[in-house]
Amino acid sequence: MKRFFVLMSCICSTVLLFAQQKATWIWYPGDFEVWLSNDMQNRRTERGTFFPPFWKMDSHYVLVEFHKEFDLPAAEEIQIHAEGKYNVKINGKMLAGMPSRVKLDKGKQKINIKVYNQAQVPALYVQGKNVYTDKTWLATFEDKEWIDETGKASDQSGTTYVHAGYWNFNEAAQAPSEFRLPTRPQEAVQQQAQGKGTLIDFGKNTFGFLTLHQLKGRGKLHIYYGESREEALATQTCETLDILDVQLQNANDTTLDLSKAFRFVYIEPDGQVQFEKVSMQYEYLPVPDRGTFKSSDEELNKIWEVAKYTMELTSREFYIDGIKRDRWIWSGDAYQSYAMNYYLGFDAETVKRTILALRGKEPTVSHINTIMDYTFYWFLSIYDYYQYTGDKEFIAAIYPRMRSLMQFCLDRRNADGLMQGLAGDWVFIDWAEGLSKQGEVSFEQLLLCRSLETMALCADLLRLPDDKHTYAAEASALKKKLFDYYWNTKQGAFAHSRIDGKRTENITRYTNMFAIFFDYLSAEQQQSVKDNVLLNDNIQKIVTPYMRYYELEAMCALGEKDYVMKEMKNYWGGMLKLGATTFWEEYNPSKHGADHYAMYGREFGKSLCHSWGASPIYLLGKYYLGVKPTKAGYEQYEIEPYLASLSWMEGKVPTPEGEIELYVSKSKIKVSSPVGQGTLKIKSTKKPRVNRGEIRQVDKNSYTLELEKGVNYEVEYAGV
Known part of the structure; x- marks a missing residue:
């Protein structure tokens, strides 16, 4: 299989590429992402059967016009490359044929x-001395030209032009349609006879293309994949398999053409088929390891490393949910992957690709992934992206699609101005037994309110005062309804839902914990939610890493970081004790043995490598190393380290301009940063001493140190 390597690195590297080679392939913005996501998401199979996504799939525009005006200092010749048929007009005059040089x-x-181009994305590459394709070219899928009866062309046009989309295809031969993730060979750790066949163990969950060495003979190979040994050997119930027809007289190395997820592979021959050994081509997204974490606690270090590997496997062309099932782009899963990415690889390009692919094309006829809450996570992800990257250009480009999607949501409100599941809507929230999705669920109103606030923030950023006012007013009105309709004073928490206009008595964790880190609650209300919900064992517990992530973030926001450290070690450490090499879609400590593998009514339906399982990366980076931006792109930031039960910890947190480096022990802090203006917050029983800068006391046992970029700071303190 021919593999094409595309360098995917930080923004700085991309800028360097453009300095070396001005031209790049361009397309209508979002079209490449939609096309590539269609290709990727339709690779899923279930026991050999093609298994496409559940939702409407969009397509690229098949005819796109690109244009730009130049004032050339001298005559020059340009080269033209296109993916598809094309024509060229210079100053309104059509040139003959499809000229490659002009x-x-x-x-x-x-x-x-x-x-x-019907089959692939219409894309263009032009190279000359002063004329070359880049993001400043304009593109449109419309063509509203017209001529009158005399043959005169119109003087005005209603065509909408937008800036072209691009990535890092910076060579003429590097066509977008040829993009593939790179691979590298990887050996199995064990191969042994098992029953009628051979069982191969790769040592840990992995993803890629199986290679059969010295394959020969005539017959079939039945290949059964498993994230566990039990699954690979369960030939009637394993989730994925291949049946390979072999007609080879001479021995040959054969690599299968469809990637799979597995740790174990069980192969049974049918007929006269032989092979020497099995290896694989490991497929990966090449992102530098920028974020790091290490501490005095080896179990915690292992949790971080396994979370990192889980994130590596679920980071592909886009951020997907799981490598075995579903291999699709789900907005709720992706939203968490973005957050983890900001503390690991800081890969802004994959975040943007995933956001664009999820949004798809107009017209909007359903929620993202058909899930109401997943639409709202999509809005929240955009402002988070801006906060971490400072990339205003992307906000400006995506804003029209934000506005149309928000209008779709607002148009679906009921007479009380609330969101309620309509025909075709999936109200997900979480996998939880018996969780009601009926009526007007408070969690959906909360997420819509935050989405409206995001719209107002983005409108303000883009200097759209009317939009800002409209969305801010809508958010304020909905927030009032949230408290008027759902806050149960007697129980000191938000109710789960309203049905037929009446608040139910059911209390769940979701709305309450989100309201904490959304900062919607007073100090008294926060304490009430903490006592009556989050620390109340009578409230239905959460068993998915998906919502444990948010529950533990809420507890961190409440200052309960010792509790969160204990829970993180118990929950994710519990998976490690069961032999997990990647983190799972769901973990219930009360289950035993192979019951851990079952889900969706299927013996091996659970994903044992799921993106939302990697959340310790985010929690450790933001709340223990304590690094977070307070102004877009880390122009300003805070560092508030917290050791919890650790003797020491150290790590790196990536930013747009490099890595913030931090070491913390019970008596010393070392920190340096390449970006912005920072504030180090220190808890100490006496005034700390510092090699540079000035320590300021905030209150008893609380101090701050202002950080300048490019300076190495060492602080001696007496930990509280």
């Missing part, structure tokens, strides 16, 4: 190129 005269030159 001479341009000195002076003002307007270039229009239309590209048509």
Whole structure:
């Protein structure tokens, strides 16, 4: 299989590439992401059967016009490459054929190129001395040109042009349609006879293409994949399999053409088929390891490493949910992957690709992934992206799609101005036994309120005062309803839902814990939620890492970091004790043996490598190393380290301009940063001493140190 390597690195590296090679492939913005996501998400199979996504799939625009105007200092020749049929107009005059080279005269030159491609994304690459394709070119899928009866073209156009989409395809031969993730060979750790066949163990969960060495003979190979030994050997119930027809007289190394997830592979021959050994081509997204964490607690270090590997496996062309099932882009899963990414690889490009792929194309006819809450997570992800990266250009580009999607949501409110599941809507929230999705669920109102606040923030960023006012007013009104309709004073918490206009008495964790880190509650209300909900064993417990992530973040926001450290070690450490090499979609400590593998009514339905299982990366980076931006792109940031039960910890947190490096023990802090203006917050029983800067006392046992970029600070303190 031919594999094409595409360098995927930080923004700085991309800038360097553009300095070396000005031209890049361009397309209508979002189209490549939609096309690539369609290709990726339709690779899923279930026991050999094609298994496409549940939701409407969009397609790229098949005809796109690109144009730009230049004022050339001298005549020059340009080279044109396109993915598809194309025509060229120079200053309104159509050129004959599909010219690959065009001479341009000195002076003002307007270039229009239309590209048509039904199968792949219409893309364009133009290279000249002063004329070359880049993000400043304009693109449209519309063409509202018209001529009158005399043949005169219209003087005005209603066509909407937008800035072209691009990534890092910076060579003419590096066509977007040829993109593939790179692979590298990986050996199995054990291969042994088992029953009628051979069982191969790769040592840990992995993802890629199986290779059969010295394969020969005539017959079939039945190949059964498993994230566990039990699954691979369960030939009637394992989730994924291949049946390979072999007709080879001479021995041959054969690599299968569809990637799979597995740790174990069981192979049974049918007929006269032989092979020498089995290896694989490991497929991966090449992202540098920028974020790090290490501490005095080896179990915690192992949790971080396994979380990192889980994130590596679920980071593909896009952030997907699980490598075995579903291999799709789910907005709720992706939202958590973005957060983990900001403390690991800081790969802004994959975040943008995933956001664009999830949004799809107009018209909007359903919620993202058909799930109401997943639509709202999509809004929240965009402002988070801006906070971590400072990338205002992306906010400006995505804002029209934000506005149309928000209008779709607002148009679906009921007479009371609340969101309620309509025909075709999936109200998910979480996998929890008996969790009601009926009526007007408070959690959906809470997420819509936060989404409206996000719209107002983005409108303000883009200087759209009318939009800002509209969305802020909508958010304020909904927030009032949230408290008026759902806050149960007697129980000191938000009710789960309203049905037929009446608040239910059911209390669940979801709305309450989100309201804490959304900062919607007073100090008294926070304490009430903490006591009556989060620390109340009578409230239905959460068994998915998906919502444990948010529950533990809420507890961190309440200052209960010792509790969270204990829970993190118990929950994720519990999976490690059961032999997990990646973190799971769901973990219930009360289950035993192979029961841990079952889900969705299937013996091996559970994903044992799921993106939302990697959340310790985020929790440790934000709340224990304690690093977070307080102004977009780390222009300003805070560091508030917390050791909990640790003797020491150290790590790196990536930013747009490099890594913040931190070491913390019970008596010393070392920190350096390449970015912005930082504030180090220190808890100490006496005034700390510092090699640079000035220590300021905030209150008893609380001090701050202002951090300048490029300076190495050492602080001696007496930990509280």
